Amino acid sequence: MKSICVYCGSSKGKNPAYVEAARALAGQMVNKGIGLVYGGGRVGLMGEIANEILRLGGEAVGVIPQALMDKEVGHRGLTKLHVVKNMHERKALMAELADGFIAMPGGIGTFEELFEIFTWFQLGFHTKPIGLLNAAGFYDGLIAFLQHTVNQGFVQANQASMLIHEPDAELLLDRLQTHRPVRIEKVFDEATAKNIV
Template sequence: MKSICVYCGSATGISPSYADAARSLAGVLVGHNLNLIYGGGNIGLMGIIADEVMRLGGEVTGVIPKALVDKEVAHMALTRLYIVNDMHERKAMMASLCDGFIALPGGIGTLEELFEMLTWLQLEFHQKPVGLLNVGGFYDGLISFLDHTVLQGFLKPTHHALLLKSSDAEDLILQLKAHFQ
């Protein structure tokens, strides 16, 4: 593994634990010599994790649609910044540049990106691990809902098991790395 794509909020959320988790994940990424691939923003948890990886001497690649650059949310102090035409191109490029995916807390966009990559893994369009960093129980409701979808016969247990989960960044990275062994 060389690069991890991190999906996360363009806001910081109401709990300081979310920003702390972004900084912690940044430290673990750098400690494992893993590059960060992310959405290229300078706001919210996106900006926090990118700034921390850069501060610690790691490499950060951002991928951002032109429309968001125009709204002045692009992080211009990254190792690399790709400006693309739209969100579809953004997601495809981020997926092609990384070796695995992690979702920190975030909103609809974070969930959409997470579920698209999980769906692609389920359909074997890629073989990259997908994980949730469940900060302070942020994703407990989602995990319970996925358990419910299994019980209701809409999600196979084997597909549910594809989503790696941990409340600890180091543990989650080790789970992602184990996916390749």
């Protein structure tokens, strides 16, 4: 695993544990030789993890839409910064550049990115590991709700189990690195899938 796409908030949140988790994840990624792919921002948890990766000598690659770059929220000190046309291009390129995905605490945008990449997995478009860094129990409610969707017959248990969650950055990375995907019957052939995503 050479790079991980990290989805996280453009704010820091109210609990200092979220910033601590971002820095801890950055440290573990650098220790394991894993580069960061993320949304390219310089603010919030996005800025925290990128700055810590860079401080420790790791690689941080950002992908940001031109509109957000124009608002001066883009991080100009990254290893590489891709400026793209829109959010759709941003998410597609982030997914292409990464070997796995982690969602840290964040808001609506973080949830949207997480569930889109999880949907792509469910449909068989990729087999890359997906994890939640459950800092300070941030995702406890989501984990419980996902189990509810399994209980109600909307999500298969083997698919839900592929969303790996840990409160500790090192444990989460270790589980992502040893990930073995379940076999998912593809709904579409690969040519059709490329046109959809």
